Amino acid sequence: MPQGDIALIIVIGLIIIAFAVLFTFVPVALWISAWAAGVRVGIFTLVGMRLRRVIPARVVNPLIKASKAGLDININQLEGHYLAGGNVDRVVNALIAAQRANIELTFERAAAIDLAGRDVLEAVQMSVNPKVIETPFIAGVAMDGIEVKAKARITVRANIDRLVGGAGEDTVIARVGEGIVSTIGSAKNHKEVLENPDRISQTVLSKGLDSGTAFEILSIDIADIDIGKNIGAVLQTDQAEADKKIAQAKAEERRAMAVAQEQEMKARVEEMRAKVVEAEAEVPQAMAEAFRSGNMGIMDYTNMKNIMADTDMRESIGKATDDGKNDDNNRRK
Known part of the structure; x- marks a missing residue:
């Protein structure tokens, strides 16, 4: 090429x-x-x-x-x-x-x-085109102790001037939830809330909840409302149960103290019995010493035995009398 x-x-x-x-x-x-x-x-x-x-x-x-x-x-x-x-x-x-x-x-x-x-x-x-934000069920308790649950739909419009630095949807939902709880809590009874659910919307709207957020709240509508638990009764039941447990604990403490005192008394009685037995064991020795020293004679010993026999006889008679009275009382009953 x-x-x-x-x-x-x-x-x-x-x-x-x-x-x-x-x-x-x-x-x-x-x-x-x-x-x-x-x-x-x-x-x-x-x-x-x-x-x-x-x-x-x-x-x-x-x-x-x-x-x-x-x-x-x-x-x-x-x-x-x-x-x-x-x-x-x-x-x-x-x-x-x-x-x-x-x-x-x-x-x-x-x-x-x-x-x-x-x-x-x-x-x-x-x-x-405004946006609708739906809240979950928000529970509040009226003054009569009844729980009321409400779900709201919030119609919002974006505020262009507050988009930079303004709070988002979560803040709006939280503020509306706070307003719902406050409104329900200020009602005398749950029937007032059920009869006038628009009272919640009016009260919440009047608080200016959209301040500092990136939205302008146009309306708040209650989409659903329901009755929950009787919180007042539940609290009273829980309080009663707590009081019962406290009383049981105090009773158990008193019982333990009584058992301890009883054990202490038994120990003292056993100690006294031991001392009595020990003293009774020394009686013959004392009598023998009295005979040897001439402080006690045969007549004295005889008189002591007679007194002891007389005492035993009186105790036997007293027991027989008490038993007879008890039998009469049992027959009358």
């Missing part, structure tokens, strides 16, 4: 590679689309985006959309929001929706809401 043909093939190959690199690094198709849509974006601006590691389509396509919608947004604003980690397409969609709904929303505000982690498009849609 002639050298001229080889050189021509090499040149053509280099040209093809150059065009491939050009069309890969420079989004020519995107530049043509922007130019056709009337959005003037320089080719070097797109190259600069590539160098700044910005995906040009993520910025140019939303810019085309904003331009067609009549929004006054430049490419630097969108690129800056992209570099900050925001969702450019969602912000542009939110601005278009706000413009169509006559809601005042600037690009800076929308970008701040998006960077705060909230869905700015959903917020704009919620401003136009």
